[in-house]
Amino acid sequence: MARILVVEDDEDIRNVxxxxxxxxxxxxxxxxxxxxxxxxxEEKGMPEVLVxxxxxxxxxxxxxxxxxxxxxxxxxxxxxxLSARVQPSDVQAGRDLGAVYLTKPxxxxxxxxxxxxxxxEDDAGTW
Amino acid sequence: MTLTRGSxxxxxxxxxxxLLVLVVPQLRFGYRNEVLHVVLDVAEAxxxxxxxxxxxxxxxxSRRWSEVLLAIGLGALSWSNMVVGLAGVATRAGDSxxxxxxxxxxxxxxxVAMAAAPFARGTFRSRPRSLGLFxxxxxxxxxxxxxxAAPSLPPLAPPGIxxxxxxxxxQHLSPAVLAIQAxxxxxxxxxxxxxxxxxxxxxxxxxxxxxxxxxxxxxxxVNYLVFPSLYTDFVFVGDVLRLGFWVFxxxxxxxxxxxxxxxxxxxxxxxxxLAAVQHEFVASASHELRTPLTSVMAYIDEALDEPELSxxxxxxxxxxxxxxxxxxxxxxxxxxxxxxxTDALPVSIRPVGVEQLLSSMVxxxxxxxxxxxxxxxxxxxxxxxxxxxxxxxxxxxxxxLLTNALKFTPAPGTITLRASTDASSARIEVKDSGMGIxxxxxxxxxxxxxxxxxxxxxxxxxTGLGLAITKRMVEQMNGSITVSSVVGQGTTFxxxxxxxxxxxxxAAHGAHSRS
Numbered sequence: 001m002a003r004i005l006v007v008e009d010d011e012d013i014r015n016v017x018x019x020x021x022x023x024x025x026x027x028x029x030x031x032x033x034x035x036x037x038x039x040x041x042e043e044k045g046m047p048e049v050l051v052x053x054x055x056x057x058x059x060x061x062x063x064x065x066x067x068x069x070x071x072x073x074x075x076x077x078x079x080x081x082l083s084a085r086v087q088p089s090d091v092q093a094g095r096d097l098g099a100v101y102l103t104k105p106x107x108x109x110x111x112x113x114x115x116x117x118x119x120x121e122d123d124a125g126t127w
Numbered sequence: 128m129t130l131t132r133g134s135x136x137x138x139x140x141x142x143x144x145x146l147l148v149l150v151v152p153q154l155r156f157g158y159r160n161e162v163l164h165v166v167l168d169v170a171e172a173x174x175x176x177x178x179x180x181x182x183x184x185x186x187x188x189s190r191r192w193s194e195v196l197l198a199i200g201l202g203a204l205s206w207s208n209m210v211v212g213l214a215g216v217a218t219r220a221g222d223s224x225x226x227x228x229x230x231x232x233x234x235x236x237x238x239v240a241m242a243a244a245p246f247a248r249g250t251f252r253s254r255p256r257s258l259g260l261f262x263x264x265x266x267x268x269x270x271x272x273x274x275x276a277a278p279s280l281p282p283l284a285p286p287g288i289x290x291x292x293x294x295x296x297x298q299h300l301s302p303a304v305l306a307i308q309a310x311x312x313x314x315x316x317x318x319x320x321x322x323x324x325x326x327x328x329x330x331x332x333x334x335x336x337x338x339x340x341x342x343x344x345x346x347x348x349v350n351y352l353v354f355p356s357l358y359t360d361f362v363f364v365g366d367v368l369r370l371g372f373w374v375f376x377x378x379x380x381x382x383x384x385x386x387x388x389x390x391x392x393x394x395x396x397x398x399x400x401l402a403a404v405q406h407e408f409v410a411s412a413s414h415e416l417r418t419p420l421t422s423v424m425a426y427i428d429e430a431l432d433e434p435e436l437s438x439x440x441x442x443x444x445x446x447x448x449x450x451x452x453x454x455x456x457x458x459x460x461x462x463x464x465x466x467x468x469t470d471a472l473p474v475s476i477r478p479v480g481v482e483q484l485l486s487s488m489v490x491x492x493x494x495x496x497x498x499x500x501x502x503x504x505x506x507x508x509x510x511x512x513x514x515x516x517x518x519x520x521x522x523x524x525x526x527x528l529l530t531n532a533l534k535f536t537p538a539p540g541t542i543t544l545r546a547s548t549d550a551s552s553a554r555i556e557v558k559d560s561g562m563g564i565x566x567x568x569x570x571x572x573x574x575x576x577x578x579x580x581x582x583x584x585x586x587x588x589x590t591g592l593g594l595a596i597t598k599r600m601v602e603q604m605n606g607s608i609t610v611s612s613v614v615g616q617g618t619t620f621x622x623x624x625x626x627x628x629x630x631x632x633x634a635a636h637g638a639h640s641r642s
Contacts, residue, residue, distance in 0.1 A: 010418055010422070012422040012426070013418065013421055013422055013425070016422065016425040016426055016429060017425075019429060020425070020429070023432075084414050084417035084418050084421075085414060086413075086414075086417075086459075086462060087410075087466070088473055103417075104417040104418060104420070104421040105417060105420045105421040105423075105424045105425070105451075105455050106421065106425075107424065107425075107428060108425070108428055108429075
């Protein structure tokens with residue numbers, strides 16, 4: 001069980017991810033943009049896991065993640081990136097920033113597995 | 128008629144050269160150096176053959192009568208030079224009367240073709256090679272006729288004649304020879320006028336050069352014709368102009384080559400641009416399809432997850448989910464095919480142990496094989512065989528081939544994976560005892576989006592991309608893939624890859640056969 005923040009601009013996908021994660025026993029908050037996500041973090045504090053879309057309207061997920069990594073408080077935050085971008089270079093860019101990269105389309109079990117992997121990888125500090 | 132500036136220049140220079148020698152008729156160059164003459168004749172002949180070949184290959188594309196006649200004409204003219212040149216070599220004394228007459232006959236044929244060329248309209252259907260052959264036969268025929276007729280004709284230029292003797296002989300040139308020279312002037316003149324007209328209209332650099340060359344040829348003949356009393360001087364001037372003719376023909380050929388190269392470059396550039404646009408489109412389409420596909424799959428999964436679902440609705444949703452799965456494979460395949468084509472797929476070639484690979488592939492596929500009541504066998508004919516490949520890519524290649532074998536093999540049947548080596552490469556084959564591929568389809572199995580007629584008939588699902596991708600992947604690993612098949616008996620796909628380590632000699636055949 002973890003507190004998870006989902007940042008995804010596509011409403012349908014945001015809702016279904018929310019649903020899948022709740023079913024997996026997690027506590028979920030959602031945001032549709034990086035700005036909304038920052039606001040939510042300010043109000044409710046840092047989540048335990050961040051699920052982040054890459055193509056967002058105001059700022060790309062990668063840029064947001066980079067700014068989080070620059071902050072000592074969130075250097076080790078477990079992050080799962082969701083993206084329709086599946087080129088090896090895109091995947092590598094996400095991995096280089098210490099995220100578990102999940103390509104769309106994905107199934108619920110893969111998402112939950114990715115969450116676990118992100119948390120474990122963080123414990124091991126392998127990224 | 129449009130005169131280009133270059134053509135006017137050519138006429139001016141030709142006239143100036145002629146007049147210069149007219150004004151200074153006493154100039155003596157000790158001309159008729161036979162060795163020089165022979166060298167020039169042969170060099171001109173070579174330029175002519177090359178030009179004729181280039182123009183003929185252009186005619187093969189444009190199929191214009193004018194170009195084919197031009198090529199034949201130039202071919203005949205260069206052959207006439209060859210005849211004289213070779214005769215000069217043979218007699219070691221310059222022109223022989225027989226060769227001179229033979230050459231003149233051929234030259235007349237060539238000049239007629241040159242004159243007809245710019246006025247020939249339309250295109251031809253027959254193969255240009257056979258037309259070229261007719262031209263060659265014609266030139267050869269004229270050579271033989273000229274050679275046979277020579278004894279009964281007045282001498283043109285007896286061998287070993289001194290300039291003074293030649294000048295004296297020229298006083299008595301027969302009317303027949305003069306008539307021939309006059310006809311040649313007319314032919315080359317007509318050719319020049321015709322080609323100038325076309326070149327002025329089409330701005331075709333080749334035809335412009337040819338027109339200038341024809342002007343020079345006409346002037347050369349004027350020199351031979353008009354001033355027989357000053358024969359030696361004007362033989363010289365005529366020869367210089369004739370040499371100029373071949374230089375211009377060579378220039379035309381070079382210009383034609385250049386145009387052709389530029390055109391080819393332009394087209395290549397276009398094709399590359401088009402391919403880039405297509406690849407970009409496929410990449411972005413594959414990308415854009417993923418987001419809605421995610422929704423479709425996830426929401427169907429959520430619905431299927433509901434406990435209170437009637438069996439009927441569950442069945443309906445399961446079918447929808449299967450469709451979404453296929454769509455997802457197609458989207459992934461499209462992108463993969465695209466990446467492989469743009470070389471965007473990173474490949475790391477390392478030694479890959481074949482035995483481990485095959486055993487793990489068989490283990491992965493065993494459940495699916497059993498489910499279809501089939502059997503799977505594998506064998507590595509040599510110990511410790513390793514190939515140079517990208518492990519992940521090779522796994523995907525074998526996975527694709529095994530999936531295909533599964534799809535096209537009805538129970539009861541077998542699938543066999545076998546690895547062997549010869550001197551330089553390893554061979555991994557995936558063999559099934561399935562329905563086979565008919566001969567017509569076999570040639571196309573590696574084409575993109577190709578689906579065999581049998582697969583379509585039997586409603587076996589597929590995108591027609593799998594084997595195209597597989598082939599590209601194998602090629603990316605410096606390998607090759609082939610297929611053989613007998614309808615009703617089965618299909619064998621064989622991959623060849625470079626061997627990483629030399630297999631140990633004397634390994635027991637089939638030592639690792641397992642099922």
